[in-house]
Amino acid sequence: VSVTGASPATQFAQDIRDGLTAEPRYLHPKYFYDEVGSKLFDAICELPEYYPTRTEAAILAEHGDQIVARAAASALVELGSGSSQKTGFLLAPMLRHNAGALYVPVEISESAVSEAAERLIDEHPGLRVVPVIGDFEAELGDLPTADARLFAFLGSTIGNFTPAQMHDFLIGLGRVMQPEDSLLIGIDLVKDRAELEAAYNDSAGVTARFNKNLLAVVNRELDGDFALDDWQHVAFFDERDCWIEMRLRSARAQRVELRAIDLTIDFAPGDEIRSEISRKFKRAQFGEDLSAAGFSLEGWFSDNDERFALALAQLSSS
Ligand code: SAH
Ligand code: AVI
Numbered sequence: 001v002s003v004t005g006a007s008p009a010t011q012f013a014q015d016i017r018d019g020l021t022a023e024p025r026y027l028h029p030k031y032f033y034d035e036v037g038s039k040l041f042d043a044i045c046e047l048p049e050y051y052p053t054r055t056e057a058a059i060l061a062e063h064g065d066q067i068v069a070r071a072a073a074s075a076l077v078e079l080g081s082g083s084s085q086k087t088g089f090l091l092a093p094m095l096r097h098n099a100g101a102l103y104v105p106v107e108i109s110e111s112a113v114s115e116a117a118e119r120l121i122d123e124h125p126g127l128r129v130v131p132v133i134g135d136f137e138a139e140l141g142d143l144p145t146a147d148a149r150l151f152a153f154l155g156s157t158i159g160n161f162t163p164a165q166m167h168d169f170l171i172g173l174g175r176v177m178q179p180e181d182s183l184l185i186g187i188d189l190v191k192d193r194a195e196l197e198a199a200y201n202d203s204a205g206v207t208a209r210f211n212k213n214l215l216a217v218v219n220r221e222l223d224g225d226f227a228l229d230d231w232q233h234v235a236f237f238d239e240r241d242c243w244i245e246m247r248l249r250s251a252r253a254q255r256v257e258l259r260a261i262d263l264t265i266d267f268a269p270g271d272e273i274r275s276e277i278s279r280k281f282k283r284a285q286f287g288e289d290l291s292a293a294g295f296s297l298e299g300w301f302s303d304n305d306e307r308f309a310l311a312l313a314q315l316s317s318s
Helices: 008-020 035-045 051-071 089-098 110-123 162-174 193-199 206-222 283-294
Strands: 075-079 104-105 147-153 182-188 231-238 243-250 254-258 263-267 274-279 295-302 307-314
Touching: 008 206, 008 263, 035 110, 035 206, 035 243, 051 089, 051 193, 051 295, 051 307, 075 089, 075 295, 104 110, 147 231, 162 206, 162 283, 182 274, 193 231, 193 243, 206 231, 206 274, 283 295, 283 307
Parallel strands: 075 104, 075 147, 147 182
Antiparallel strands: 182 307, 231 243, 243 274, 254 263, 295 307
């Protein structure tokens, strides 16, 4: 099983060069997740301020059975599965209906997926796991087939796409899905600014370490010399675009060299690099976004405070 595209190393070098020479500068958030970054993300999920993970887990605990029953699926394809902490809420009911159910995690972080696969096989006897290590934004090659598959994209990772990227991603997904398949998407909902901003500015500083780890990844892969202590973590809610924006801000005048790609960049004090956006959604708009990409919204599961939601969708029948 494979995904197609340029070799990961070439793609990485190209993406970093493009992002750091663009105006404004950016880095692609998929590069957060080396082994250290994946562990830091897991630590974020445990933070008191980071409500999305525990809220989504509670929704899945309550509605997982019903979601799986409605999808009538014998395979779960999970995009950006990470350490698969919430996946059991879908796998357990699936295995009750179909003892030979199949789990297909699609993940860029090999370390996260191999640990998760071992644990899940231990916890769910009979489960078959076929990991796909690769980029879910690339053409999704030959995914395993089944009578009906449930595609899951949890954690509001879809919010890390711009609106245009999200549209293209959904169109691509529609092409690899069959009419019998279903799609479950976790989305973080618009709420009070203070609560949103606290989730990305935790008092223990874990999100700041996660953000700066992106520079450590670039240093390692491209023989770079970003000095992590000379960069500040910035995260704020941009009301106009309705997203949290994370940036890395240069604390002083500095020159950075990425020797492997012969790139030298001078940063002034206060210069910034955008490292992530994390969109916050509203139900009506999300339904429209789904239909614009050829899906219809079939189910909506949320917590009482409407902090987070799971949208269940199918390909529109036309
Ligand atoms: N689904 C988990 C993890 C979310 S973190 C949860 O809900 O907690 C986002 C995950 O998506 C990370 O594990 C990261 O490695 C993966 N990821 C991000 N961009 C990716 C890409 N383009 N292709 C494949 N995986 C990606
Ligand atoms: C994976 N993704 C949905 C997380 C988010 O909230 O956008 C990544 C993250 N960034 C900072 N904290 C968590």
